[in-house]
Amino acid sequence: QSALSQPASMSGSPGQSITISCTGSTNGFDDDDYVSWYQQHPGKAPRLILYEVSHRPSRVSDRFSGSKSGNTAYLTISGLLAEDEADYFCSSQIDITVLFGRGTRLTVL
């Protein structure tokens, strides 16, 4: 079954950098540049933070960056702030198939 795997939880201290991984098992994921990342605070709707692996909407802080190597995409958050504490989801779209990872809960200690 096609899936995107993320760590269930991660934590970091203010000012640190963390990297969340997203590993795809679906055919074509390693060639796919249509990976996006979403941030979701409790009780709120998801918010786009990266698209096409590493592109950032203008409203999103440059502390958020993305990369991809083979079948794994990465979201890096540098200079952690308390407001970064949230759930982070990766997503991939191949043809008409849209997949989401189960999400990573980031705790800022």
Added chain:
Amino acid sequence: EALLVQSGGGVVQPGESLRLSCEASGFSIGTYAVAWVRQSPGKGLEWVSAISGSGNVTYYADSVKARFTVSRDNSEKTIFLEMTNLRVDDTAVYYCTRGPGHWFDPWGQGILVTVCS
């Protein structure tokens, strides 16, 4: 600023129907596809359906195919998700979201659909 505001939802019994609405503003609605994504505690985010900007092409996840119908009225700037024969496992928060490319932005505020007997 592009904005999506949702309405509808509520509590229904298995087998009943419900219609969700998603009103768009701040962008040319006919230019963009819109998708519906749901989120339940046990399953995370799940893509449900999508409709092209013109409304001519629709897509559905296997889990809702033949039960859900997506449509749009561009003159009213509204997208609809008609849900029939609802099941307990359809219980989730449903989001509409614009698909400018192979990503989703912005998202509606979400609306809770609860199916229980």
